[in-house]
Amino acid sequence: MVSRRDFLRESALSAFSLPLLCANFSNQQLSSSITDSGSEILGRVLFDGTPTFVEPDDRSASNGTHNFNDVLSLAQPIKGYSQLSKNDIWFGMDQNAFIHSQNIQLVQNNLNEPHEDVSTSGQLAEITVPFSEAWPGDRQNTRPHQNFYYGSTHWIHGLGKDSDNNLYYLVIEDRWGESYYVNAAHMRIIENQELSPSAPDVDPEIKHILVDTKNQLLTAYEDDSPVLITAISTGVLSKDANFITPLGEYTVNYKRPSRHMVHSDKIGINDGELYGVPWVSYFTDSGIAFHGTYWHNDFTQPHSHGCINMPIYAAHWIYLWTDPVVPPREKKYVSKYGTRVEVI
Numbered sequence: 027m028v029s030r031r032d033f034l035r036e037s038a039l040s041a042f043s044l045p046l047l048c049a050n051f052s053n054q055q056l057s058s059s060i061t062d063s064g065s066e067i068l069g070r071v072l073f074d075g076t077p078t079f080v081e082p083d084d085r086s087a088s089n090g091t092h093n094f095n096d097v098l099s100l101a102q103p104i105k106g107y108s109q110l111s112k113n114d115i116w117f118g119m120d121q122n123a124f125i126h127s128q129n130i131q132l133v134q135n136n137l138n139e140p141h142e143d144v145s146t147s148g149q150l151a152e153i154t155v156p157f158s159e160a161w162p163g164d165r166q167n168t169r170p171h172q173n174f175y176y177g178s179t180h181w182i183h184g185l186g187k188d189s190d191n192n193l194y195y196l197v198i199e200d201r202w203g204e205s206y207y208v209n210a211a212h213m214r215i216i217e218n219q220e221l222s223p224s225a226p227d228v229d230p231e232i233k234h235i236l237v238d239t240k241n242q243l244l245t246a247y248e249d250d251s252p253v254l255i256t257a258i259s260t261g262v263l264s265k266d267a268n269f270i271t272p273l274g275e276y277t278v279n280y281k282r283p284s285r286h287m288v289h290s291d292k293i294g295i296n297d298g299e300l301y302g303v304p305w306v307s308y309f310t311d312s313g314i315a316f317h318g319t320y321w322h323n324d325f326t327q328p329h330s331h332g333c334i335n336m337p338i339y340a341a342h343w344i345y346l347w348t349d350p351v352v353p354p355r356e357k358k359y360v361s362k363y364g365t366r367v368e369v370i
Contacts, residue, residue: 067100069117069130070156070176072322076130078123082106082116089123095173097135097156103127112326113257128324131156133176140185140193140210147355148181150221150283151195151213152304158212160197160301163205174208175320177338178302179284181357185210199301200357201286218354221283224346230365233348235278237334237369239271242326244316244334246347254343257325259335269331271314271369278348278364280308282357285317305341307348309367316344 077088083106092098101118108114108126115127136154153174162169174180174197184196186207194207225233225248234247239260246254261269287300304318318338322329329335336344345352350361 067102067117068133068135068156069098069100069125070133071096071098072129072131076125078119078125080122080124082118082124084108084110084126089121092125095157097133098125098130100125100130111324113324128322131176131320131323136214137211138214140195141215142185142193144182144185144195144215145355146183148183148198148357149355150179150216151182152177152179152216153208153212153302154214155212158208160206160208161194163196163207169204172206172299172301174206174212174301177304177318177320179216179304180208180213180302181284182208182213182215199286200282200284201288221346221352221354223351224343226351230349230363233365235344235348235365235367237271237367239273239328239369242328244336244340244344246344254340254347256336256340258340259319259322259325259327259329261330261332262328271330271332271334272310272312273369276309276367276369277362278307278309278350278367279311279362280315280358280360281345281350281352282306282308282359283345283352284357304338305345307341307345309364317341 071092071094074094076092078090078092079086080089082104085107098119103115103117106114106116106124111126111128113127116124117127118124133156134154135156138154153176155176157173157175160172160174162171180197181200182195183198186194186196188194193210195210195213197206197208199206228248232249236245236247237258237260242258242260244256244258245252260271263270283305285303285306287303300321306315306317308315314332316334316336318341319335320338325335325337348365350359350364352359
């Protein structure tokens with residue numbers, strides 16, 4: 027048996043830890059674990075003024091700070107203590123410093139060989155570096171550049187060169203159709219076969235997702251057997267706003283592999299403009315969805331506007347495991363015949 031505390035501790039490793047219970051899904055379809063031995067562990071800092079401590083304990087003395095988008099080299103995760111979070115995973119650094127996992131996004135820094143035969147109808151690609159600058163496609167550059175973050179997904183529609191013959195993918199974002207150019211080496215094109223359903227032989231009638239808002243856990247079942255358990259973040263309730271995830275029974279009815287989300291009523295300092303939110307599986311008509319999350323790493327505590335914030339690997343898993351099945355080049359897909367969802 028695995029205790030709930032152990033589930034929360036393991037899930038706190040976030041987007042690159044494998045699910046503790048996972049069947050009928052090949053490892054090739056999951057992102058590789060960044061915490062495997064032999065791999066350098068990198069973390070992107072999520073907040074300005076993030077402190078480090080002399081011990082893996084936020085009651086110990088602080089010995090430094092880091093700012094938003096700093097990329098740090100980290101040691102293997104260890105168990106510590108936190109007064110401020112339910113998860114107790116820390117990472118060691120040089121100079122006897124320790125940083126809490128909720129303050130970083132685990133990332134990789136993988137460069138890619140650009141594809142020169144990009145379909146003008148659009149191909150899905152993911153960012154494979156900690157972050158990449160996305161430059162506006164309009165000639166006057168009247169819009170500011172954006173940062174696209176590790177694990178985010180985007181539709182690319184072409185390839186261009188600058189005056190030094192550096193290659194850039196043309197990204198057309200999916201909310202207002204604005205165009206951006208992104209260093210092509212920073213993006214990996216996702217091949218069609220990678221978007222195939224993960225459990226095509228499983229009867230859709232026996233699939234079921236349970237979202238436990240009290241314990242901030244999601245469990246996916248085939249019959250009565252759990253095949254995925256992961257920590258999540260559901261909707262926030264505060265004195266200023268009520269974004270509680272609605273309880274009830276639903277079905278997955280609408281999917282997008284990438285979505286530009288905008289929140290005018292921010293509840294975090296970096297969740298207002300979210301480009302390329304990956305692996306979005308909606309289950310209510312009001313837009314509540316499962317999706318990957320790169321702007322916080324504090325799963326097990328409510329953080330959302332009502333959606334189910336998930337580690338990116340887990341959202342990808344849900345996207346490929348649930349019905350309806352989305353054809354590889356579809357930017358959005360609607361169906362009333364989806365996997366059952368229960369929110370309690």
